[in-house]
Amino acid sequence: MSVSKLLSWGHYPYAPQASHPLAWRQSTQTALRELGTRFGTTLPFGNGRSYGDSCLAATDHVVTLRGLDRFISADWNTGVLRAEAGVTLGEVLALAVPHGWMLAVTPGTQFVTLGGALANDVHGKNHHVRGTFGRHVRRFSLLRSDSAPLECAADDNAALFCATIGGLGLTGIVEWVEIQLLKVGSSRLTVKTLPFDNLDEFLALSQVLDPAHEYGVAWIDCLSSGASLGRGIYMSADHAADGHYSSHARRVRRVPFALPWSPVNRVTLKAFNALYYRRQAARAGTAEVDYADYFYPLDSLLEWNRMYGRLGFQQYQFVVPETAARDALRAFLQTIASSGSGSFLAVLKRCGTLASPGLLSFPMPGISLALDFPQHEAKNQALFARLDAIVRDAGGRLYPAKDAHMSGADFRAAYPAWQAIEQLRDPALMSRFWQRTTQQ
């Protein structure tokens, strides 16, 4: 029996998961079979950073892998690291940075596990030069309820290798992952901050500046309208070369509890966004910062998801192809601005052309935008229906790792490879997301 109840990062849908922790690789198979027998299906759960229902088991009984937190091997000459699936990216960095290596690809939080990064084929601010996380995965061990542990690589059980990268944890339990790290000249980054006045400026800026830098990302004020529709801050970065390899201790705060209602509303958002824009714009120029400050600004506020109150929030992240991007983004931002909803963190990123080995990988060449909306059933439903139509018409798609709402039809149309995943799905594994989008 288990006691602790887990939720996804957005706390929506509210479906507390009973946790069945795994402490040793050797017990994976027994655990998987036992849970399969007792409940029918289960789902591997990492550190709970998926926003919607892709990390929630259809049966609400998950097998928790955070206990598999051991390193297996590391070669500091080649940067090849093998570790159990429950090791977090932050733990990898703490170990690797003093040796002069970093993750080749990292998402916006270091609190995700290697298994989670693999299962969601996460991407980062350097997608245009390094592609997704899956491109830097060399091998992994996959345990399925119907077979002995399999080693998967590009040339070894290739079908399962591709299906598991971005496969949302449905093809088996990943026990360990071997990744290629990136050699860097410093753990510090040279960041260039550049304010832009509207969407067109961003598109022009990122087209010119992205190719010249390792990292590039923008924040936009999604509540501004008219001529300043899509004003924001563009931040490019490159690794410094000063031979400085350490991670300074950050001041970390914690949101102590969730209020019964969400303090995030149109008034607070407008004020915050205007303030943030002015502060960042004042910092325009070049600065040297610790990698964590650029990659993981939100990690210094632990459990920030509580800011959205007890009802939680939904993140809406989509990508649209380059050709349709300008019109789609304009329509998207206008729809939001007129809806009265809005988001603190609207993150805009140009995705590159490097293909992932993963079948269900989210990025495509084009522009990706991510926004957070406080959970409000009626308001979100109406708004998301309109936003979904814009994304659909532009030939874009939503990100399963963030999603709690997309229709099955939209998912299946945007990710035609879903059928290949369904065929390779371990019969003992099923998520609420997969059930919602493919089984009904």
Place this chain on the structure above:
Amino acid sequence: MKNILIIGGSSAIAVACAREWVKEGANLFLAGRHETRLEAVAQDLRVRGAGSVGTYVLDVNDYPQHRPMLDACLTAMGRIDIVLLAHGTLSDQSVCERDPEATVREISTNALSTIALLTLLACTFEAQKSGSIAVISSVAGDRGRPSNYVYGTAKAAVTTFCEGLRARLFKFNVKVLTIKPGFVNTPMTAGLPLPGPLVATPERVATDIVRAIARGKDSLYTPWFWAQIMFVIRSVPGFVFKRISL
């Protein structure tokens, strides 16, 4: 570099302590029941920067194996600066109440094996005239509670034994630390209905343990608030205590 022997080397608290020690490049020798688990822990510690890591498969209830284990450890490391006794099982109180053999087995694992090991180790440390012996006891040993008195009895024996041993080894410059953790979130306690706010992580407890050993402390409640909680619980008079189901 410190040489450290850990009994129960794959237990969550032991692993968390070992990860602290290897940051300074310590050499480790891990003894425990499960070979594959010990090897997984040893690999992890090597990657994290341990000097050397040895392992030894040992069932602590197999007393004759204690000396060969210690000999192997001394062969591998030469001398021992710190020993941490971290092995144990959480007794199923309801089973023990009906089954004398189960009760005796729990006492053997959690008390007698520790006492046997400490007796052996004491002579090694006495001859070395230096080092630290750290033993994981429990707040459960402070008072006999109906929900957990078999485990508590074993831990009380360990606590008392350590107190005597501390006095004996004091003049040989050997420190003995009695560690009393409260509720810790480990595989040993998985599935227990523990009160969330009082449950600590193994990492938190390990930080306290490593610091207490470095400072040569005699006894440690971890996290700190258990000292206050147990002060209150120890103060409850017997005629009241027997009426409370704790």
